[in-house]
Amino acid sequence: MGHSLLASFQRDGRRVTRPRKAILAVLERTRHPMSVSEIHTSLTRGKIAVDLVTVYRTLSVFKQLGMVSRVEFQEGQFRYELCQGRAHHHHIRCRGCGHIADLMLCPLKKVLAMVERETRFLVEDHSLEFIGWCPQCR
Template identity: 25%
Template sequence: MPFEKEREVLSGHIRNKNLKHSEQRQIILEVFLETEKHLTAEELYLTVKKKVPSIGYATIYRTLKLLIEAGLCREMQVENGVTRYEHHYNHEHHDHLVCTKCGKFVEIFSPDIEKLQEKIAKKNGFVLERHRLELYGVCGACRR
């Protein structure tokens, strides 16, 4: 059974909040997890629609919110304003390095940068909650 852990997380969250299971939620979760890239709501909608033709946009958005609350999903917005959704369960925190030509991106992480951020926040009297770092440049393939 693939994604058993993730199913359980969602199930637990639903029970926890006295919500209800539904086929739509199951399928949206599956499609989301099966897709190995950062989806837009529209992409998710279109893919789910193939399995559940009656699905509505609102359900996609509602379920994405639910997945976020459950800790299974994370929102990311890259420059142009499009919101994408990425897997969050068992995925380490990371930031993104995005190619401005082809849109390809890689996930990055730097403990050194994280430390420096903490330092800056403290210096200004802030208690840091989270941050957002996006690097934009041109990737190797796009430069030739």
């Protein structure tokens, strides 16, 4: 596990702990953005006792270190996925079964400059999520 991720930790004076290793492992073996409670449930099912609060705090640290990105699908909760070398991308989520698929495209590259020109904002981030019906549910 860990590898370079583990390194980003200690570089920052942070400690490599059992909960952090376990949470990282869960994220590594999942290929869609997970909610905090999904991660916690996964740990529990794997007989790894980690407090829900620790999951929150760990994800917050991961996010600060740029290890995970936070996504939101108008669900009233956040989801997290590992960045680790993956290109910037977006998602689509099914209203029926909740399945989330990656979109390996970001159609916004050209738009950013236009947005900055139009609004005089400095664009730092953007969120783009699609919602629809997957092949099984449509």
